[in-house]
Amino acid sequence: MNLRRKLLLVALCTLALPVAGWLYVRQMETLLREGQAQALVASARAVARSLVATGAALPQDARGWYVEQAATPITVDGYGDDWAPLTPWSQPLGPRGSVLLAEDADGFYLYVQQRQTRRVRADADDPGALRADHLILELDRGDARLRYLLASAAPGSFTARLLDPPVPGWPDRLVGQWQEDGGGWRVEVQLPRPLVVDRLGLGLYDASAGGDPLAVDARSLWHYSPTLAQELDRLAPEEVRARVLAPTGWLLAQSGHLQAGGPQPGWFSALVYRALLANPVEDAASWTQDAPRLDLPEIARARAGKPSTVWRDGETRASVVLAAAVPIGTPGRVRGVLLLEQASTTVPLLANRALFTLLATSFGVLLVAGGILLWFATRLSLRLGRLRDAAERAQMADGRIDGLFAQGRFPLTAAPDEIGDLARSFERLFEAVGGYTDYLRTLASKLSHELNTPLAIVKSSLDNLEHALQANAALPPEAQPYLARARDGVARLGTLVRAMSEASRMERAIAAAEAEDVDLREVVRGCAEAYRPLIGARELTCQLPEAPLPMHCAPELIAQALDKLLDNALSFTPADGWLRLALIAREDGAEITLANQGPPLPAAMQARLFDSLVSLRDKATPGDAPHLGLGLYVVRLVAERHGGSASAGNLGDGSGVAFTLRLRNMPRQRL
Incomplete structure (x- = not known):
């Protein structure tokens, strides 16, 4: 990962600011909800106490039969088509x-259903009607109390029989x-409508199951009370829907409507609120229905004497509804439940406003911080890149310092x-390396000049010593080997001195070579044809491009380099081995490769083979001329003269080694 990406990653850490702000806004939204819930619960408790204090018509019993308002006319025919709108709220009986x-x-109206497959039939007037399937109706x-026996031996119209003494005014x-x-x-x-009752008793008797044929479940009758609704409307807060x-859970009275006051948030604000800020809310389906009964956990908790609140989705965009359920009555005796519902857009608007302000601020801070860090990283990367490029261009392959100082100094040395x-440390280092390299490059010529005189003195002294000994008497046999070894050592030292002088002359000669336009393919072809008589039984393969390869170069230097490479390859190739010479055209020049069969190169020597006085050949035996390792050094000088390597x-x-000579066109001299 580069420096700019690392600093960009650091800039992204500033995203922790909006995340922390988002958590804070969510916490604020939670606190606003809790405050609004506490206020609505307090209002609900005040209204519940007022209903008890004013003597409102509240249920006296914990159980009752709820009488619904018929939405459509009911025809007494024994079928449930007219009762379809009320069927979801049927009450269990038995x-x-x-x-x-x-x-x-x-x-x-009364509509009773009994689910059973075995029937025992009898009319109400039959003596055994109480032992058949029947319904007991108690008013x-x-x-005053009257009981009726409802039974029939066949479908159709029937007449109920009175089981108690008649009461005036009752049927x-x-x-x-x-x-x-x-x-x-x-x-x-x-x-009949004029008949008014306080309690209603119902008893279903299943003859196949047995039991008490006269048992009834008597309960008070609960109705929706317009009087209680008026009292509730007078006590309930504004913009709140109240239900008793x-x-x-049966509805006894209600007042008000859900209406979210204040400005309405847009669709985007609503989407942001619901996706990022809103805490989980309940489904609105159970609350928005105009149902005669609500069977919800909040109602059950309030019936147990514990106030309860719940948030749900509102009917308008981005609105929420808070519902508070509190018990009505005295401790230990709950006579009903008061449910207050309040729609609000204040909480979403405040939360959205805080979030958008936070996001805008955080986004601005992130842009500024990211821009500054990106600018800093880019500038730092460019400066380090200049320093790296200068360091890579400073030293050539032979260790010389080549043109590293533009305008005489290393880049960025003036930076504080x-x-x-x-950069200043690099400058001092390269100055020291350059000075030491120049010293080493001139050391050979200096040594060759300085050693010529001492070698001449040693050689002449040996000659004089030999003549002096032979003039007086014959040279002792035991002294002859020592004298021969001394002469051999002096000869080898002289060879080394001449080689060092020759290397200096070759450098100057290669540097002074002039370039000309030639077809490099023909140069390589001519060298290959000249080598075939020299390689003996070895096989030489030459691979050349099909088209001519024009190049501005010094052909005699290239031929000299190929001669050195061939001489080196023949030293390691077996007598029946192979050699491959290949010329490949490149975009910026050409590439010549000479591969030969033989032992592999040691890894530690691959980078030093082209230095002066370095050789991998076996040391010469006494009396033989030593190998000085100047051939591959000449190859490197030729490649560098052509701008290559x-x-x-x-x-x-693993079958052998390959030596590659990369060449470029030499610069043309102006006339």
């Missing part, structure tokens, strides 16, 4: 029965409809920061 109660301007008002008989199918039977009865529920310190490496299959 193990397998249900009952629906409704009223309208014409009367009071209570004050101290002696009731007429209804009895219907049956494979799943059970149904009873539908209408009570029976302990079991740590980069400047590093020389390299060596082992072949991939």
Whole structure:
């Protein structure tokens, strides 16, 4: 990972600022919700206490039969088509029965269903009617009580029989409809409107199950009360929907409407609020229905005497609704539940406003910080790149310092920061390396000049010593080997001195060579043809490009370099081995490769082969001329004179080595 990416990653750490702000805004939204919930619970408790204090018509019992308002006219025919809108809120009766109660301007209606497959039939007037399937209907008002037996031996109209002594003003008989199918039977009865009762008792008797044929479940009747609704409307806060529920959740009164006041947030603000800020809310389906009964966990907790709050989605965009349920009554006796609902856009608007302000500030800070860090990283990368390029161009392959100082100095040495310190250290280092390299380059010529005189003195002294000994007497046999060794050592030293002088002359000769336009392909072809008689039984393969390869170069230097490479290759190639000479055209010049079969190069010597006085050949035996290792040094000088380089490496299959000479066009001289 480069420096700019690292600093950009550091800049991204500033994203922790908006994340922390987002968590703070969410916490603020939670606190706003808690404050609003506490305020609504306090209002609900005040209204509940007022309802008790004013003596509102609240349920006296914990259980009752709820009488719904008929939305459509009801025809007493024993079928449930007219009761379809009320069917979802049927009330259980016995193990397998249900009952629906409704009223309208014409009367009071009763619809009972019993699910069973075995039937015992009898009319109400039959002596054994109490042992057949039947329904007991009990009407209570004050101290008066009447019970009716509803039974029928066949589907159709039936007449209920009075089981108690008649009461003036109450009907002696009731007429209804009895219907049956494979799943059970149904009873539908209408009570006359003037009849007013306080309690209603119902008892379903299943002859196949047995039991008490006269048992009834008597409960108070609960209705929606317009009087209680008016009282609730007077006590409830504004812009709040209030509902009074029976302990079991039946609606007794309601007032107000859900209306979110204040400005409405846009669709984007609503999306941001719901995606990033809003805490989980309840589904609105159970609350928005205009249902006669609410069976929710909040109602159950309030019925147990514990106030409860819940948040849900509002009916408008980005609005939320807070519902608070509190018990109505005294401790230990809950007579109902008060439910207050308040729609609000204040919390989303405040949260969105805080979030957008935070995001805008954080985004601005992030842009500024990221821009500054990116500018700093770019500038630092460019400065380090200049320093790296200058260091890479400073030293040539032979160790010489070549043109590293533009305008006489190393780049960035005038900078006052740590980069400047590093550049100045590089400058001092390269100055020391350059001076030491120049000293080493001239050391050979200096030594060759200085050693000529001492070698001449030693050689003449040996000659004089030998003549003096031979003039007086014969040279002792035991002294002859020592004298021969001394003469051999002097000869070898003389060879080394001449080689060092020759290397200096070769450098000057190669540097002074002039370039001309030639076809490099023909130069290499001519060298290959000249080498074939010299390699004996070895096989030489020459690979040349199909098209001519024009090049501005010194052909005699290239031929000299190829001669040195061939001489080096023949020293290591077996007598029946092979050699491969290849010329390849490159975009910036050409590449000549000479590969030969033989032992691989040691890894430690591959980079030193082209230095002066370095050789891998076996040391010469006494009396033989030593190998001075100047051939590959000449190859490197020729490559550098052509702006290229020389390299060596082992072949991939391990069968030999390859020497590569990379050449470029020499610069043309102006006339």
